[in-house]
Amino acid sequence: MRKMLAIVSRVLTGASQKPGAASEAGRxxxxxxxxxxxxxxxxxxxxxxxxxxxxxxxxxxxxEEGLKYYKIMQTVRRMELKADQLYKxxxxxxxxxxxxxxxxxxxxxxxxINPTDxxxxxxxxxxxxxxxxxxxxxxxxxxxxxxxxxxxxxxxxMHMYAKNFYGGNGIVGxxxxxxxxxxxxCKYNGKDEICxxxxxxxxANQGQIFxxxxxAALWKLPCIFICENNRYGMGTSVERAAASTDxxxxxxxxxxxxVDGMDVxxxxxxxxFAAAYCRSGKGPMLMELQTYRYHGHSMSDPGxxxxxxxxxxxxRSKSDPIMLLKDRMVNNxxxxxxxxxxxxxxxxxxxxxAAQFATADPEPPLEELGYHIYSRxxxxxxxxxxxxxxxxxxS
Amino acid sequence: xxxxxxxxxxxxGRVRAGVMEAARLRCQRGxxxxxxxxVLPSAAGDVAQWRHVAxxxxxxxxxxxxxxxxxxxxxxxxxTSALDNSLAKxxxxxxxxxxxxxxxxxxxxxxxxxxxxxxxxxxxxxxEQGIVGFGIGVAxxxxxxxxxxxxxxxxxxxFDQIVNEAAKYRYRSGDLFNCGGxxxxxxWGCVGHGALYHxxxxxxxxxxxxxIKIVVPRSPFQAKGLLLSxxxxxxxxxxxxxxxxxxxxxxxxxxxxxxxxLSQAExxxxxxxxxLVAWGTQVHVIREVASMAQEKLGVSCEVIDLKTILPWDxxxxxxxxxxTGRLMISHEAxxxxxxxxxxxxxxxx
Numbered sequence: 001m002r003k004m005l006a007i008v009s010r011v012l013t014g015a016s017q018k019p020g021a022a023s024e025a026g027r028x029x030x031x032x033x034x035x036x037x038x039x040x041x042x043x044x045x046x047x048x049x050x051x052x053x054x055x056x057x058x059x060x061x062x063x064e065e066g067l068k069y070y071k072i073m074q075t076v077r078r079m080e081l082k083a084d085q086l087y088k089x090x091x092x093x094x095x096x097x098x099x100x101x102x103x104x105x106x107x108x109x110x111x112x113i114n115p116t117d118x119x120x121x122x123x124x125x126x127x128x129x130x131x132x133x134x135x136x137x138x139x140x141x142x143x144x145x146x147x148x149x150x151x152x153x154x155x156x157x158m159h160m161y162a163k164n165f166y167g168g169n170g171i172v173g174x175x176x177x178x179x180x181x182x183x184x185x186c187k188y189n190g191k192d193e194i195c196x197x198x199x200x201x202x203x204a205n206q207g208q209i210f211x212x213x214x215x216a217a218l219w220k221l222p223c224i225f226i227c228e229n230n231r232y233g234m235g236t237s238v239e240r241a242a243a244s245t246d247x248x249x250x251x252x253x254x255x256x257x258x259v260d261g262m263d264v265x266x267x268x269x270x271x272x273f274a275a276a277y278c279r280s281g282k283g284p285m286l287m288e289l290q291t292y293r294y295h296g297h298s299m300s301d302p303g304x305x306x307x308x309x310x311x312x313x314x315x316r317s318k319s320d321p322i323m324l325l326k327d328r329m330v331n332n333x334x335x336x337x338x339x340x341x342x343x344x345x346x347x348x349x350x351x352x353x354a355a356q357f358a359t360a361d362p363e364p365p366l367e368e369l370g371y372h373i374y375s376r377x378x379x380x381x382x383x384x385x386x387x388x389x390x391x392x393x394x395s
Numbered sequence: 396x397x398x399x400x401x402x403x404x405x406x407x408g409r410v411r412a413g414v415m416e417a418a419r420l421r422c423q424r425g426x427x428x429x430x431x432x433x434v435l436p437s438a439a440g441d442v443a444q445w446r447h448v449a450x451x452x453x454x455x456x457x458x459x460x461x462x463x464x465x466x467x468x469x470x471x472x473x474x475t476s477a478l479d480n481s482l483a484k485x486x487x488x489x490x491x492x493x494x495x496x497x498x499x500x501x502x503x504x505x506x507x508x509x510x511x512x513x514x515x516x517x518x519x520x521x522x523e524q525g526i527v528g529f530g531i532g533v534a535x536x537x538x539x540x541x542x543x544x545x546x547x548x549x550x551x552x553x554f555d556q557i558v559n560e561a562a563k564y565r566y567r568s569g570d571l572f573n574c575g576g577x578x579x580x581x582x583w584g585c586v587g588h589g590a591l592y593h594x595x596x597x598x599x600x601x602x603x604x605x606x607i608k609i610v611v612p613r614s615p616f617q618a619k620g621l622l623l624s625x626x627x628x629x630x631x632x633x634x635x636x637x638x639x640x641x642x643x644x645x646x647x648x649x650x651x652x653x654x655x656x657l658s659q660a661e662x663x664x665x666x667x668x669x670x671l672v673a674w675g676t677q678v679h680v681i682r683e684v685a686s687m688a689q690e691k692l693g694v695s696c697e698v699i700d701l702k703t704i705l706p707w708d709x710x711x712x713x714x715x716x717x718x719t720g721r722l723m724i725s726h727e728a729x730x731x732x733x734x735x736x737x738x739x740x741x742x743x744x
Binding site: 093094095156158159170172173202203205206207208233234235236240241242305306383 | 493494497518520521522524525548549552588589590591592593730
């Protein structure tokens with residue numbers, strides 16, 4: 001009761017000060033009155049390999065967390081759809097690999113770790129770039145190749161980086177030994193940090209991944225190897241590419257967990273479990289996230305020549321991560337449908353603004369083409385495509 | 396472009412300036428041919444600074460009727476035709492690589508699985524080192540292995556297998572074993588939107604390795620003949636296919652198999668003032684330069700398509716330079732350590 005009065009008085013004083021606070025205040029008031037603070041959910045049990053313990057089968061979601069996850073996942077979804085639209089308008093060119101359908105993976109992983117932990121992934125990186133802290137406008141501007149982009153417009157879709165986020169890597173599988181190296185640095189620096197090293201079901205057949213497994217296990221590196229299994233490596237289904245589709249067991253001597261990658265809570269709990277394991281110095285762990293992508297491999301792939309439209313529709317209607325979270329929150333009185341709709345509107349506006357920025361921002365100046373090749377104090381000259389073109393290289 | 400410096404004479408000075416001017420004029424022309432990219436002048440307004448997408452015009456060769464009936468084909472269709480002829484003729488021939496079964500990402504293997512069966516045309520998982528190593532094994536055992544690496548940019552995990560295993564097999568076993576039946580095909584070169592990892596030309600890395608052959612065709616007619624020669628050749632070969640030409644290059648190509656000899660460069664146009672050498676897509680660019688030089692500056696250029704990078708046809712190039720006295724080589728790959736440096740240093744000696 002006292003709490004209620006405190007909230008009401010804060011709301012009323014707040015409302016008189018700034019007009020915008022009125023709806024916010026109204027919402028707080030509504031919240032205090034109508035919604036539960038948190039709810040407990042049963043989540044799918046994870047299959048484990050070489051582990052005695054398992055991640056928990058129930059998860060607690062607070063209202064605040066739920067709204068945050070919803071907003072972030074909805075932002076990633078809308079951002080990817082906007083990227084699709086911009087690509088079809090030829091404002092984004094080159095390669096573009098979209099992440100919609102897999103939002104629960106990036107959100108769940110981020111929720112299970114600290115901002116000081118490290119993440120490295122392959123080319124389907126837009127979702128992680130956002131969850132690791134970059135604003136949508138920088139991501140879209142990088143896609144359109146403008147100077148406001150996170151890599152100054154020089155990287156594009158596959159080469160996005162942020163603090164403690166190492167990209168964004170085009171060559172399949174090459175990022176996994178890098179991730180093991182980052183984990184070594186974490187262990188060496190002794191700051192209790194871990195590294196999440198992601199790769200896909202296609203990359204899981206690359207030799208260098210097994211080399212990284214061996215090194216990580218041998219030296220007990222705090223590395224979580226995560227296979228985002230979206231069932232198709234470009235156009236090849238997992239059954240046709242892998243002798244063993246139990247990707248969580250492929251680490252052999254590395255313990256593994258298989259996680260439902262469409263459920264953000266399942267991913268979060270498994271990540272927390274794996275992170276705790278790694279932080280305790282027991283060595284690496286392997287996580288397989290079973291997920292799905294709605295778009296094709298990239299924008300040049302319609303995505304229906306190797307799978308049926310019915311399959312895509314089925315996943316969309318039964319296992320869509322945003323829908324699952326929304327249903328859980330609404331059915332357990334953590335939020336109302338209207339509230340979530342309001343978040344949708346906010347997200348839509350944010351994406352529109354970002355797209356506006358990304359379209360209007362100028363391209364990086366041509367003089368910068370040669371920058372950042374080497375690290376050198378005095379700038380040097382770089383020859384262009386013919387001998388009359390010289391670029392200065394500064395870094 | 397690397398210019399070989401020859402004893403400077405007043406005439407050479409003028410000719411050099413002339414050809415450079417022609418090349419410069421060519422570079423100035425905008426990229427509207429391949430369409431849609433915005434052309435942005437830099438603040439300085441220097442025309443040489445204009446950005447434009449890869450610009451060239453494909454020059455088809457006149458129809459060659461000496462090998463029988465011909466059909467209109469583009470580059471990927473001519474590759475399919477070559478592979479079709481190979482599998483028909485050689486019962487041990489197999490084609491494998493990423494996504495080749497449904498036809499390949501560039502449609503080079505369309506229809507082959509249906510025609511020859513899934514035992515002969517099959518997909519591999521995503522593992523370049525595995526693909527080439529596996530191919531070497533297949534070839535050592537006597538079969539004809541035609542491996543596809545999806546983009547030349549991805550060939551580097553297989554670099555060890557190619558350089559340390561394939562290239563040296565015959566030598567180290569004293570000719571007891573060899574993997575001559577291996578041919579590796581890879582899409583090569585710039586395409587306009589490929590950026591870092593879908594545009595590379597790695598021929599220079601492999602040129603440093605004796606024991607393998609490297610071939611780059613300029614057109615569908617050349618591609619089919621050269622690919623069939625590579626497959627027949629009893630040495631491991633790497634066949635780079637300029638990806639920008641897959642659809643853009645259309646020519647009349649014989650339906651029956653025919654062979655274009657390896658390690659023989661072709662003089663496409665005779666000239667007397669300067670020799671221009673290139674391979675792959677760039678051949679079409681220098682043909683344009685040659686005609687511009689003739690038209691605007693009266694400079695007569697001899698145009699040579701090198702075709703085989705390793706072992707390269709030293710005689711044809713040197714004979715040509717002995718005639719003209721000047722050499723200019725042009726390639727897409729980076730300048731330092733590019734194959735032009737090898738050609739120019741050999742010619743100078």
